[in-house]
Amino acid sequence: MASILVENLVKVFNGLRAVDGISFEVKEGELFGLLGPNGAGKTTTLNMLATLIRPTSGKAFVCGFDVSKERDKVRKSIGMVFQEPALDSYLTGRENLEFHGMMYGLSRKKAKERTKEALKIVELEEFADKLVQTYSGGMKRRLEIARALIHQPKVLFLDEPTLGLDAQTRRRIWEYIKKLNKERGVTIILTTHYMEEADFLSDRVAIIDFGKIVALDIPENLKNVLGGDVISIEVENPENAKNIFEKLPWVKKLTQENGNFYLQVEKGEEKIPLLMKIDEKEAGFKIKSINLRKPTLEDVFLYFTGKTIREREASQSERFKERAKKHRR
Numbered sequence: 001m002a003s004i005l006v007e008n009l010v011k012v013f014n015g016l017r018a019v020d021g022i023s024f025e026v027k028e029g030e031l032f033g034l035l036g037p038n039g040a041g042k043t044t045t046l047n048m049l050a051t052l053i054r055p056t057s058g059k060a061f062v063c064g065f066d067v068s069k070e071r072d073k074v075r076k077s078i079g080m081v082f083q084e085p086a087l088d089s090y091l092t093g094r095e096n097l098e099f100h101g102m103m104y105g106l107s108r109k110k111a112k113e114r115t116k117e118a119l120k121i122v123e124l125e126e127f128a129d130k131l132v133q134t135y136s137g138g139m140k141r142r143l144e145i146a147r148a149l150i151h152q153p154k155v156l157f158l159d160e161p162t163l164g165l166d167a168q169t170r171r172r173i174w175e176y177i178k179k180l181n182k183e184r185g186v187t188i189i190l191t192t193h194y195m196e197e198a199d200f201l202s203d204r205v206a207i208i209d210f211g212k213i214v215a216l217d218i219p220e221n222l223k224n225v226l227g228g229d230v231i232s233i234e235v236e237n238p239e240n241a242k243n244i245f246e247k248l249p250w251v252k253k254l255t256q257e258n259g260n261f262y263l264q265v266e267k268g269e270e271k272i273p274l275l276m277k278i279d280e281k282e283a284g285f286k287i288k289s290i291n292l293r294k295p296t297l298e299d300v301f302l303y304f305t306g307k308t309i310r311e312r313e314a315s316q317s318e319r320f321k322e323r324a325k326k327h328r329r
Contacts, residue, residue, distance in 0.1 A: 002061075003028045003155050003187040004049065009058035011044050018044045020211035021058065026189055031181045033202030034191045035297065037312040041211040042191035043083060046157050049189070050080050063154050076104075079148030083159040083191075085140060089133035093124055093143050096132060097150055104151040111150070118146035122176055138169035145176060149186075156180065158190035162197060174200055193309055195297040207301060209312060214304045223295040227252060229268030230299050232291045233261045233275070240284035250274075255302055257311065262302065268292045 004026035011019040019041040026032040034042045047053045049060055051071040060067045063077040087096055094115055101111030119125045122142040132140065141161065148156055161177065162170040178201065180186050192198050198205050199219045206216040215222055235241040238259045245254050245261055250271060253264040265271045272292060280286050301309050 001028045002026065003030070003063060004032075004189060005059075005061040006045075006049070007059045009045070009048060009060055010056045011041075011048060011053065012056045017211050019048070019055075022206075022208070022211070022213045024206055024213060024216060026187060028187055029181070029185045030187055031177070031201055031203045032187075032189045033198040033205040034189065034208055035193070035195070035198040035202075035205050035301070036191075036208035037193055037309045040208045040312075042193075042208055043159055045208070046080075046159050046189070046191055049074075050078060050157055051075055076151070077153060078155045078157060079151065079153035080157040081141075081144045081148050081159060081161055083163060085144070087132050087140060087143060087147075090131065092129050092131055093119065093135070093146075094128040096143065097147055100147045101150040106151065114150045114152070118149050121149065121180070122146045136169075137165055138172065141165065141169075141173055142176060145173075145180075149180070153186070155187045155189070158188060160191055160193070162192075162194065170194075170197070177201055195301070195309070199297050205297070207297075207304060209301075209305050215300065219297060222297065222300045226264050226295040226299055226303055228264060228266040228295075230293055230295050231263040231265060231268050231271060231275070232293070233263065233287060234259065234289040235261065235285050235287055237285040244278065244283050244285070248274075253303065255306065257302070257308055262299065264295075264299075264303075 002025040006022060006024050008021050008023055009019055010017065010021050022045065034045060036042050048055050049062055049067060051067050051074050054068060062074045065073040065077065067074050097115040097118055098111045101114050102108065106114065119128050122145055124139065124142055124146065127135065127139060132143065135143065162173050165173065174197065177188065181188050190201065202219060204216065204218050205222060206213045241261060242256065245251060245263060250265055251263045255262045269292060272290060275290060298308060305312060
């Protein structure tokens with residue numbers, strides 16, 4: 001059964017199609033990732049599913065409820081952790097949770113019971129009666145996850161849940177998210193631009209770029225699309241190198257970023273000696289470094305879009321600036 005069903009969803013802002021006709025479904029109990037650069041349409045998609053903004057066209061259903069026609073029923077079924085912090089720093093952790101529970105219509109007694117349970121889930125019992133302004137970034141994020149669980153939602157939306165956190169804290173948040181999904185059966189949809197986060201957490205990943213879904217599958221299948229290994233090569237005189245690499249019959253796909261080349265090949269360990277035998281003088285370029293690795297979701301993103309996620313974020317930013325200039329005119 002699908003907890004979330006999206007059919008040809010579109011959102012237009014001032015002529016810009018921020019979300020451009022996407023379709024997907026999230027199964028009950030699934031942990032589903034929306035992976036893409038900043039500005040790709042991830043947060044806009046989540047905001048439509050959470051009924052915070054209305055779709056321009058298309059349909060979406062959460063727990064069987066239409067996000068356009070049954071907004072109150074959708075809101076009762078979901079919890080949401082926003083990209084920007086939304087806690088009251090002058091209240092304690094416990095007070096934040098109890099207040100949120102009563103806002104959802106829980107009695108004071110029930111709100112206290114749920115607060116105690118939620119604090120235990122995220123291991124903040126020891127800090128429950130301390131002001132939130134004294135919490136670390138990771139503690140605040142855990143408290144926000146706890147708050148989203150107070151009314152026991154069937155679906156949890158996490159918008160960039162570890163943005164700005166250090167690597168150790170990020171990993172700990174991942175463990176909490178996994179625990180919620182596997183042990184409590186909460187359906188989770190999260191947005192992220194961290195490749196390793198999408199790979200570690202998601203049962204399935206949708207890669208979204210310029211408002212469109214360009215690939216959707218389990219992480220392993222997405223990486224298998226590349227069919228083999230990735231050889232990364234740093235060279236001098238990249239133009240000469242490109243001409244040579246393009247003629248190699250065993251290179252399945254060649255991509256280039258900032259003078260570095262990425263060759264998708266089978267049995268990469270057998271191909272490196274062949275590359276090292278290329279005559280520098282005859283070929284007109286010199287290999288500075290060469291590495292072999294298994295494909296990552298970064299490689300998958302590069303394969304489907306022709307750019308790394310960092311390059312795409314830069315081009316997204318330029319796109320929005322140009323749109324803003326035209327709108328001001």
